[in-house]
Amino acid sequence: MSTFKAIWNCMFSPRLIKIYGNRDPQENVYQPGTIEKWGDTVINSLFVIWKIGVYTSPFLVGILYQRGYFESDSWVTFTRLVTSVGVILIVSYCCRGMSRAQNPNYMKFLNTLENARKDNINAKKELKSYDYEFFAWPIDFTVTEKTQILGKRNLKDKSVRQSIIKDITSIPLKIIAYLAIHTFGIRLIYPGTIGFLKAILEPSLLQGRSRLVDVLKGERFKLHTADGNDIDSIFIDKRNVSANGNILVICCEGNAGFYEVGIAMTPIEADYSVIGWNHPGFGESTGRPYPSQEQNAIDAVVQFAINKLKFKIENIVFFGWSIGGYSSSWAAMTYPECKGIILDATFDDILPLAINYMPAWWEPIVNIAIREQINLNVTEQLLQYPGPISLIRRTEDEVICLQEGNISSNRGNVLLIKLLQHRYPFILKDAQVSLLQEYLALTGNCQDDITSKHGVDVHKCESLIQSYVSEYSKSYPMNIGEDFSTTERNQLTLFLAKRYLKDLKATHCINLPIEMFQLPWDTPIEEGFVLT
Structure with missing residues (x-):
């Protein structure tokens, strides 16, 4: 590759960030030359200024107009400013290209990238050891x-x-x-x-x-x-x-x-x-x-x-x-x-x-x-x-609550209620929805008190659903509960709420603990199952 062509290619090629595989993590970071670093800094700074200018343009235009910057004399000054910025940008690209062309690590990366684009299998594998600007990354799928x-x-x-x-x-x-x-x-x-x-x-x-x-x-x-x-x-x-x-x-x-x-x-x-x-x-x-x-x-x-x-x-x-x-x-x-x-x-x-x-x-x-x-x-x-669906509710969530500190306003509550109403329409009547809303307005031991008050028997509830699924299917909405008493509907409502929803004492952005990550509950179909 000729020197001029190498410089030209390096001017617009992607920024190399890391080289994976070295034992010393410090050696992984690509070290650009001083001139390349200066050129990158100028180019990136101008890009950030441009982005900020785009976001604030409605305000900037109004301020500039009020101060008379749209008059003929001001346009001359503005044109000179744009020309100066353009010259600085061109010089920065040239400096970056010359510095990269003299860096053996960068040139090795650039050659690998060019070979990978030609569907060279070995080059594609080697390219995975580099971290660089994503726009130049070959499409994988x-x-x-x-x-x-x-x-x-x-x-x-x-x-x-x-x-x-x-x-x-x-x-x-x-x-x-x-x-x-x-x-x-x-x-x-x-x-x-x-x-x-x-x-x-x-x-x-x-x-x-x-x-x-x-x-x-x-x-x-x-x-x-x-x-x-x-x-x-x-x-x-x-x-x-x-x-x-x-x-x-x-x-x-x-x-x-x-x-x-x-x-x-x-x-x-x-x-x-x-x-x-x-x-x-x-x-x-x-x-x-x-x-x-x-x-x-x-x-x-x-x-x-x-x-x-x-x-x-x-x-x-x-x-x-x-x-x-x-x-x-x-x-x-x-x-x-x-x-x-x-x-x-x-x-x-x-x-x-x-x-x-x-x-x-x-x-x-x-x-x-x-x-x-x-x-x-x-x-x-x-x-x-x-x-199968599993919902996790943050009890101190400050983002999806309509009223901060009021867990009853958490929009995850509405999601659970609508989901259970759709899947189990004969269980969740109006009375059971009110019970569920009361349950969701509480946390921890207070919820346990409600389940105890209504005598929720986990084994019995599982057996009722298992019996229905084994005789019919797991397709939704289920017709289970048509002939149930109010007590049975209440018990199943609370049972299903516990199966579908898990509470986590945390705010919105705390990482989910590993013990909270569990596959959703599902009722297995067992042929010949009989409710006892």
């Missing part, structure tokens, strides 16, 4: 028309579609709602998409990713979705290593969570095989976390697990935390044969939370914005999943 099943069970809110036709007067509100969601709204709901937040968190994300790769032997993959996004993911393979290794847990992070420092550590420590992935627009993943892109992203992860990693869908568990309950519940609904779903600190529907956190006069706009642009309704999706 692409969702094709053959593998894609997206949309078969996608929810459509018909009432909203009909209201669009009927209510022409709401068009101005719809326009405002659309603009709000597609500017600052999506960032309020998913703050992990904010560019300078990534810059702040970069050292922590790098440290977490290094641990996953270096210590836990994780393998990083780029997944190309059906709508053209690239999803950054990591796979920890525990097959043939632990008893739980044949079960794959796919983790779905919260609205400011990243797989590098997120919920994946809990199932990893429990010795399950694990896939962690970043939402569209988070970390190195491209796109924005609108519902359709979220669906395409989790669909790509599942298809990758089935077609590339060769896991059976019956051995896949979806684990969602907070807003990750949307993507995980969509996946469970779309792949109903999966082993189960675990939802930690998840809400039933984002609309009540959005209305609660926004000014009261915004409510009409918020209602339209959520329902038409980002309708994260976990309940609707979860009710269409027929398999």
Whole structure:
């Protein structure tokens, strides 16, 4: 490679971050030359300034206009400023390219990357030992028309579609709602998409990713979705290593969570095989976390697990935390044969939370914005999943409670009630819903007092459900309870609440303890079972 060509390639090539495999962790970190480091610093600083300028542009334009910066003389000064910044940027790229071209470690990496792009198998394996900017990472898996099943069970809110036709007067509100969601709204709901937040968190994300790769032997993959996004993911393979290794847990992070420092550590420590992935627009993943892109992203992860990693869908568990309950519940609904779903600190529907956190006069706009642009309704999706479900409620949750410190306002309560009403409609009558609300307003020993008061016999309740399932099926909704007494309905309601919901004395963002990570409860079908 000629010197000029090498410099040119190095000017726009990815930043090398780490070289895995050395015994001394300090040697893993790539050490750029002084000139390369200076060039990177200038380029990254200008990028951050540009991002901040974009976010604050409505305010900046108003201030500049008031101070007369849009007059002819000011335009000359502005043009000179832009030209100066452009020259600095070009010089920075040139300095970076020359310094990289003289660094043997960087040139070895760049040659490996170029050979990997030519489908050189050995080069692709060697490339896994490098950590570098993700945009240059070769695609490991692409969702094709053959593998894609997206949309078969996608929810459509018909009432909203009909209201669009009927209510022409709401068009101005719809326009405002659309603009709000597609500017600052999506960032309020998913703050992990904010560019300078990534810059702040970069050292922590790098440290977490290094641990996953270096210590836990994780393998990083780029997944190309059906709508053209690239999803950054990591796979920890525990097959043939632990008893739980044949079960794959796919983790779905919260609205400011990243797989590098997120919920994946809990199932990893429990010795399950694990896939962690970043939402569209988070970390190195491209796109924005609108519902359709979220669906395409989790669909790509599942298809990758089935077609590339060769896991059976019956051995896949979806684990969602907070807003990750949307993507995980969509996946469970779309792949109903999966082993189960675990939802930690998840809400039933984002609309009540959005209305609660926004000014009261915004409510009409918020209602339209959520329902038409980002309708994260976990309940609707979860009710269409027929398999085992486990809910974890944080008793000190300050995020999904409408009233801080009031556990009865936790939206996870509503999710449980709607789920049990759907699955066991003849058990959860109005009286039992009131009892369940009373039970959910309490924690710990106070809940035990209620179950004792109503004489809940775990063995009897299990036998009643087992008898029904063995005679009929596990399909929902179940008709069990049609001829039950009020006492039996109360007992079964409390029994089911304990089976579906586990309480954790913690706030919203505390990592889930390993002992709390348990596969969802399920009633086995036993032929010939007779209630005694």
